[in-house]
Amino acid sequence: MTDNTIDQPEDRVPKRVIGTPPATEAVLKDETVHEAAALPGVIYQDPASARKAEKTVALLFLIAFLAGAGFIASYVIFQVGTIDKTSTSNFALGGTLALALLALAAGITTWVRRIMPKYTMIQERHPMASDAETRETVKETFLAGAEESGFVKHGLLRRTLLLAAAPLGLAPLFLLKDLGPLPGTKLRHTVWGEPTKTGKPRRLITEGTGQPIRAADFNSPGGILSVVPEGYEHDLNALAKATLILLKFRPEEIKSGTNLNWTHDGIVAYSKICTHVGCPAALYEQTTHHILCPCHQSTFDAADGAKVVFGPAARPLPQLPIGIDGEGFLIAKADFNVPVGPSFWERGDAEAEAREKAEKA
Amino acid sequence: MIGTGRSVNSITARRRHPLARFAVVALALGLLGGGYALAAPTGSTADAAVASGKADDVAQGKDLFIAHCASCHGLNAEGTKSGPTLVGVGAAAVDFQVSSGRMPASDPGAQAPRKPLDEWVTPQAIDQLAAYVQSLGGGPTRPAAEQVDPAKGDPAKGGELFRANCIQCHNFVGAGGALTYGKYAPSLNESSPTQIYEAMATGPQAMPVFNDSTITPDQKRDMIAYITSVRSQVDPGGSGLGRIGPVTEGLVAWIAGISLLVLAAIWITAKKRQAHS
Secondary structure, eight states: OOOOOOOSSSSSOOSTTTTTTTOOOOOOOOOHHHSOOOTEEOOOOOOOHHHHHHHHHHHHHHHHHHHHHHHHHHHHOOOOOOOHHHHHHHHHHHHHHHHHHHHHHHHHHHHHHTTSSEEOOOOOOOOOOOOOHHHHHHHHHHHHHHHHHHTOOOHHHHHHHHHHHHHHHHHHHHHHGGOOOOOOOOGGOGGGSSOTTTTTOBBBEEEEOOOOOOOOTTTTTEEEEEEETOTTTTTTHHHHHHOOOEEEEOGOOTTSEEEEEEEEBBEEEESSSSSTOOOOEEEEEEETTTTOTTTTEEEEEEEGGEEEEEEEOOOOEEEEEEEEOOTTEEEEEEOOSOEEEEETOOOHHHHHHHHHHHOOO | OOOHHHHHHHHHHHHHTTTHHHHHHHHHHHHHHHHHHHHHHHHHHHHHHHHTTTTHHHHHHHHHHHTTTTHHOOOTOOOTTTOOOTOHHHHHHHHHHHHHHOOOOOOOOSSOOOOOOOTTTTHHHHHHHHHHHHHHHHOOOOOOGGGGGGGGGHHHHHHHHHHHHTTTHHHHTTTTTOSSSSSSESTTTTTOHHHHHHHHHHHHHTOOOOTTTSSSSHHHHHHHHHOOOHHHOOOOSSGGGGGGGHHHHHIIIIIIIIHHHOOOOOOOOOOOOOOOO
8 A cells, every 4th residue: 555664553653744845855763863974854053043042031021030039029028008009919910020031032932943952853653552462452451350240140239239329320411400490470470460568559759769759840841760679679689570651751752662651741661671682771862762782782773662673682671551549650550561571481472471461451 | 609609618728627528428328338239239130131141141152052053943933944943942952952062963964973163152152042032932941050960879779770770771871772763862971960951851862761760860860970970980800992892802802912922823733944054
């Protein structure tokens, strides 16, 4: 097959290693490497250039020494304590250490590249398999061990060992349960629909101030508030679904897409959770009534039922039915009629179901 | 004549009376004091008129309005196709727009940016314009200095409110950000405390309104304290890169950091071309 007649156990030794020049000269053998005389395939550096490089390398090592000494000095000089002092200390320690390591590495690289001689190297590959004698020894040792252990002879030991291993092997399968439980109907409801402890309707609370909102106070058209449900102001699991944006319109600005029965005096509440992948969509332009989601630029028309006017979102932001209680505070009249936030596998056509339900009622 | 002469003589005689000098001093002091007493209330009435924007300011303001604003907002601030009505926007809106250079707008683009003030825009001119617009239909007034003093606010509480209401557009340290169709939320770093207050109270351009009954003046002052205090905070990691978060940081890490690593790898492994000896 080839003209390579060297005695090798397998014909897998390549003639040429990828990335190296063709081996036109004889492959260097170990005993010849140490002979300093001009060898074929060995390229010596120009002595004048090498002397110049020596100075460069020495300078780099000197810089590395000074920076290293500076690291120790910085540790002693810049004491930590306050944030500012710690910051200065970190900067000095990090700076000197980086300079020391960089100068050291650059020096060594320069040394290798400009002072040491160059070789045309051929990396030899050896056969993977051990020789026949070694394999025979391993086989004999294994069989002797198996014989001495009596694995075949002592049936009781063999079976109890397998028994001991069985639960350990099955255990990881049981841990898969922690991926669950399945969400059930949790994704379809928010805390807005749950009854409160006092039995009164749940009030809308301003995020940040923690105050309920009197409808008469939220009276500037073009206003916006970030709203959380009463009783769940800091429950992040509940807020992930229930957070709202509350908008105030002039009555004539509201278009047909908005359900007027769910508004109060030009105040409209939408879910803040984007229907694309669930980012908080709350960039609101009062001039255009656009609600913009910062993640993927889905844009909703707040005056027209938050219908999608741009971007990847597939559905409008769900609108929450709101009203006022006896004291004039804004309350939720019911839960959202469709699931908030992004699509999920079991969601189905929740909008069509909601429409059917509304028609029956 | 004789009588006259006699009376002149008598005046001259009294003038030379030993007590005359005291009488003159007393009269002079009396006139001065009385004059001041009369003048002082007049002065404070004038000040009050300037402060509340009445009297002449409204007329002066109307002249300024017609000269600089009416081409877009209409001769009576009723609004035109190129500018909204200013009836009811209040003195706070005028002060915010004019003192930040946003109005008069240089061109009718998506957004009027902050720019250096025109020569005619003096504090007095702003007072007069504000008085005129306030007289048209009321609206939010300008805050007192004490209402916007960051030293009197609580930056921690303000930060909480800022994160709930403002960062979606203005970024977590007020660096600003993009909106739709060329509009953007500007950086808050150049805004004065008064301008920040006025922006919240009036909702300039695309910004929503945060009125005093839902976000109280004290809460607004807390937010002003937060916005002004983060400006002077040192970025512990070195350059803040505009403080707009992972976008610039990632860009610098990839373009600068990865390029440096690639160059280093090339330098270490490159074959040096040399003539064979």
